[in-house]
Amino acid sequence: MRWSQLLITTLRESPQDAEIDSHKLMIRAGLIRKLAGGLYTFMPLGLRALKKVEAIVHEEMDAAGAQEILMPALQPAELWERSGRYTTMGPGMFRLKDRKENNMVMGPTHEEVVTDLLAREVSSYRQLPCTVYQVQTKFRDEIRPRFGLMRAKEFIMKDAYSFDTTLEAADKSYQSMYDAYVRIFKRCGLDARPVEADTGDIGGKWSHEFMVLADSGEDGIIGCDACGYAANQERAERKVSPVTGAPSPALETVDTPNARTIEEVAAFLKASPDRLIKTLIYVADGAPIAALVPGDRELNEHKLKRLIGCKSLVLADDETIMKVTGAQVGFAGPVGLKIPVYADNDLQGAVDRISGANATDKHVLHVDLARDASVTQYEDIVIVAAGDSCPRCGKPLTLKRGIEVGHVFKLGTKYSESFEATYLTEQGQSQTMIMGCYGIGVSRTLQAVIEQSHDANGIIWPISVAPFTVAILQLDAQDAALCEAVNQLEKELKANGIDVIIDDRDERPGVKFKDSDLIGFPIRIVAGSKALAKGGFEVKGRTDAEAQIVPPAEVLAYVRNLIAKEAL
RNA sequence: CGGAGUGUAGCGCAGCCUGGUAGCGCGUUUGGUUCGGGACCAAAAGGUCAAGGGUUCAAUUCCCUUCACUCCGACCA
Numbered sequence: 001m002r003w004s005q006l007l008i009t010t011l012r013e014s015p016q017d018a019e020i021d022s023h024k025l026m027i028r029a030g031l032i033r034k035l036a037g038g039l040y041t042f043m044p045l046g047l048r049a050l051k052k053v054e055a056i057v058h059e060e061m062d063a064a065g066a067q068e069i070l071m072p073a074l075q076p077a078e079l080w081e082r083s084g085r086y087t088t089m090g091p092g093m094f095r096l097k098d099r100k101e102n103n104m105v106m107g108p109t110h111e112e113v114v115t116d117l118l119a120r121e122v123s124s125y126r127q128l129p130c131t132v133y134q135v136q137t138k139f140r141d142e143i144r145p146r147f148g149l150m151r152a153k154e155f156i157m158k159d160a161y162s163f164d165t166t167l168e169a170a171d172k173s174y175q176s177m178y179d180a181y182v183r184i185f186k187r188c189g190l191d192a193r194p195v196e197a198d199t200g201d202i203g204g205k206w207s208h209e210f211m212v213l214a215d216s217g218e219d220g221i222i223g224c225d226a227c228g229y230a231a232n233q234e235r236a237e238r239k240v241s242p243v244t245g246a247p248s249p250a251l252e253t254v255d256t257p258n259a260r261t262i263e264e265v266a267a268f269l270k271a272s273p274d275r276l277i278k279t280l281i282y283v284a285d286g287a288p289i290a291a292l293v294p295g296d297r298e299l300n301e302h303k304l305k306r307l308i309g310c311k312s313l314v315l316a317d318d319e320t321i322m323k324v325t326g327a328q329v330g331f332a333g334p335v336g337l338k339i340p341v342y343a344d345n346d347l348q349g350a351v352d353r354i355s356g357a358n359a360t361d362k363h364v365l366h367v368d369l370a371r372d373a374s375v376t377q378y379e380d381i382v383i384v385a386a387g388d389s390c391p392r393c394g395k396p397l398t399l400k401r402g403i404e405v406g407h408v409f410k411l412g413t414k415y416s417e418s419f420e421a422t423y424l425t426e427q428g429q430s431q432t433m434i435m436g437c438y439g440i441g442v443s444r445t446l447q448a449v450i451e452q453s454h455d456a457n458g459i460i461w462p463i464s465v466a467p468f469t470v471a472i473l474q475l476d477a478q479d480a481a482l483c484e485a486v487n488q489l490e491k492e493l494k495a496n497g498i499d500v501i502i503d504d505r506d507e508r509p510g511v512k513f514k515d516s517d518l519i520g521f522p523i524r525i526v527a528g529s530k531a532l533a534k535g536g537f538e539v540k541g542r543t544d545a546e547a548q549i550v551p552p553a554e555v556l557a558y559v560r561n562l563i564a565k566e567a568l
Numbered sequence: 569c570g571g572a573g574u575g576u577a578g579c580g581c582a583g584c585c586u587g588g589u590a591g592c593g594c595g596u597u598u599g600g601u602u603c604g605g606g607a608c609c610a611a612a613a614g615g616u617c618a619a620g621g622g623u624u625c626a627a628u629u630c631c632c633u634u635c636a637c638u639c640c641g642a643c644c645a
Contacts, residue, residue: 012594012606013580017638037637092643109645143569143643150645157645209645218644301642404645441645475604510605517605528604538604 001468003503007044010515020216022451023148025459029519031467038145038153045519046446048467050156053446054135056187056464057158064180066131066160071113073137077103079112083418088311094139106139111415111437114161118433119421125165128423128433129173133160135442147216149447150403156443162436163416165423170434174410177438181210181406184440188449189462192405195221196231198302199409207409210440211402212448221402222384226395234302237380238388238397243349248368251335256363260330262295265363269354272296277347277355277367279332281321284310288324292334292343292375295354297382299344304381307342331356334373335364341375348378405445411435459520460542463566468501470559471521472537473512475528477504485552486527489537492556498563517542523562525555 014024017034026032031046042050061068077095080086086093086105094106107113114132122128138157145151162173178194185192190212197209209232211221220233231237259268266273276295281288282304289308293299305313318329324339325332333355334341347353353367369375386399415421416433425431446465453460463469470493474486486502493500501521503512509528516524524547526538531549539558540547550558 009578009595010606011579016574016580019639090643138645140644144639144641146638151643155645159645407645439645444645473604508603508605508607510603510607513605515606526604530604 001499001501003501004505006501010518018148020147020150020451021454022216022447023150025450025454025518026148026447029459031519032148034148038142038151040149040152045467049461049465050443050446052465052467053188053442053449054156054158056184057135057440057442060180060184060187061133061158061160064131064176066133066177066180068134069132070134070136071107071110071117073107073139075105075107075113077105079116080105082116083112083415085112092141092143094141108138108140109157109439110134110136110159111161111411111435112419115415115419115421115435118161118163119416119419122163122421122423122433125423125425129162129164129169131160131162131173131177133158133438147447149443151218152443155441158440158442160438162438163421163433164436165425165431165434167434170410170412170436174408174436177408177436178208181408181438181440185210185212185405185445187464188445189464190405190445190449190452192448193230195223195402196235197407198232198235207407209404210406210408212405212452213400214403214448214451215401216451217401217403219402219404221400222386222388223398223400224390224393224395225398227390227393229390229392229397231384233384233399234300236384236397237391238384239391239394240345240348240380240389243346243351245349245351248352248366248371250366251372252365253357253359253362254365255361256331257361259361259363260328265354266295269363269365271354275352275354277334277350277353277369279334279356281316281324281332282313283316283320284308284313288316288320288339290324290332290334290337290339290341291381292341292347292369293382294344294346297344297346297385300381300383303379304342307377307379307381325356325358327356327358327360327362331358331360331362333358333364333367334369334375335367337373341373342381343369343375343378344381345378346382347375403444403448403451404441405448406438406440408438409436411437454520455543457514458518461520461522463522463563466522467519468499468521469563470498470500470523470525471516471519472500472502472525472527473509473516474502474504475509475512475526477506479529479532482527482529482532485532485537489525489527489552489555493559496556496560498559522566523559525559 008030010030011028015027018024030043032040034040093108096104098104135158139154142151142153145153164170164173192210192212194208195211197207199207222233222236223230256268259265262273262276273295278293278295280291291299291304321329351368354365355367357364388397390397413432416435421433422430450459476482490500522542524540531538534549536549536551538547539550
């Protein structure tokens with residue numbers, strides 16, 4: 001490839017709307033261009049890198065025994081009505097009508113389509129297990145697209161689906177996808193770690209997310225250095241030690257005018273926030289409930305939702321709070337509440353605490369939960385923070401940020417039941433298939449590579465996904481012997497399966513050096529008269545400080561050696 | 569959807585407060601001098617100042633509305 005023929009412009013400055021390094025670099029290096037919010041065009045170099053990620057995904061999926069198919073992105077709404085997600089996905093889906101006024105959706109994912117497909121195609125246990133996958137464009141009407149390809153309205157995803165006869169077989173399918181994911185991310189040069197995760201909208205019982213550690217990540221990851229426990233913050237659990245204390249004095253109601261928030265109440269009563277009980281009123285599937293957490297902690301809505309087993313969980317509005325507590329917002333408390341009360345484990349056995357009095361401008365002192373309130377259930381319902389105790393080994397937990405690049409789910413029969421995906425057993429009995437689903441955000445993975453691997457000068461591509469492995473910077477274009485040597489080298493490298501781009505532009509050397517570093521080609525060969533006079537080309541890895549002068553005849557071997565070194 | 573902010577040349581920005589029809593840097597084109605880490609000189613092309621309405625003799629500037637984009641929360645690969 002000749003640079004002069006390539007559709008690419010590099011930018012000296014970062015676009016104003018790019019926030020994180022990987023996004024800035026993708027734009028500056030001319031890998032992607034924005035069409036509109038959350039919509040990007042892959043330029044030739046960006047697409048080359050994307051295709052390399054895809055190739056790795058294909059190889060590992062095929063090796064794991066998954067079969068590639070391609071399902072339509074445009075789907076009838078009817079399918080989504082059958083699974084119930086036509087309503088539960090809400091405005092997250094792009095919806096449209098065809099000319100006959102039939103409701104259609106642009107597929108945000110493919111559980112419905114694939115389950116319907118397998119329900120029709122598979123009728124015997126002999127056809128199972130079966131895992132299918134595709135690499136395809138997904139559409140999601142994200143509330144807030146951001147960070148370039150990280151959260152886009154249209155993106156490339158690899159999604160796989162497994163169908164099995166038994167739970168044990170399904171576990172095996174899950175494990176084989178899990179293992180494939182570990183290999184895929186490793187081959188992309190990514191440090192991605194699996195963490196326990198919440199299952200969210202997709203549903204199912206258990207899941208792991210593959211997280212790339214990055215300060216710009218949108219997810220919190222709780223980890224234990226001692227035992228290796230790792231979980232998404234929204235799912236992470238912790239160990240609490242039982243609370244003991246002297247019995248509370250009798251309840252005492254005090255005036256707390258205009259003190260509504262924990263901070264205000266704590267300041268007014270000169271108490272530390274952890275002595276307070278935060279009482280949150282929620283509406284779960286239409287019915288009000290209360291959730292209690294220590295004043296210095298935050299409620300984890302995911303956990304509460306799972307505990308209650310409700311479909312929707314939203315903070316109650318002012319009117320509901322008034323009705324339930326008889327007080328304005330800010331003065332709710334557990335004492336005397338007539339609705340179900342869920343309390344965090346930290347509050348079990350809590351004595352002498354402070355809470356709202358369910359009367360405007362009043363709080364109560366000396367609350368003993370067991371004595372003064374009726375708690376429906378104690379459970380772990382707070383957001384785990386750094387410093388909490390590991391649920392497995394009790395050592396302190398850490399909190400880091402991560403980018404979710406992959407997610408593997410055990411679905412069970414959630415979809416196979418709605419779509420009657422059944423098969424006949426050896427005994428001739430009809431049984432429901434057990435499913436799993438497995439996603440990789442391919443375009444997101446590409447950007448995650450950049451986020452994790454760059455420096456002040458630009459991208460540092462791993463060889464496995466670099467748009468080109470080798471960039472030859474041709475200086476001194478008027479030197480005929482040099483040009484001939486470059487042509488020769490290009491042929492030789494290509495013949496050996498090494499992709500190479502030649503910067504043949506009529507530019508000053510400095511421009512070529514800067515662009516080469518910005519785009520981040522793993523191996524740079526400078527072809528200039530000076531070095532040639534000294535006996536060869538200058539060869540240098542992207543992060544090497546010094547270039548080596550290598551005789552033309554030895555460049556291929558030298559480059560191969562560099563490639564082999566990284567492959568380790 | 570809630571809170572904050574920004575829309576001026578391909579990109580990054582100034583001008584607006586204090587109305588008089590637009591400028592800088594990068595990039596692009598042409599010519600020349602240069603040529604190993606984003607060169608220099610000269611000339612040039614390129615703008616319905618987001619859109620619509622209002623105030624005014626006059627609006628990029630003041631006011632209103634709409635739209636788009638970005639940032640902070642819920643969603644997710």
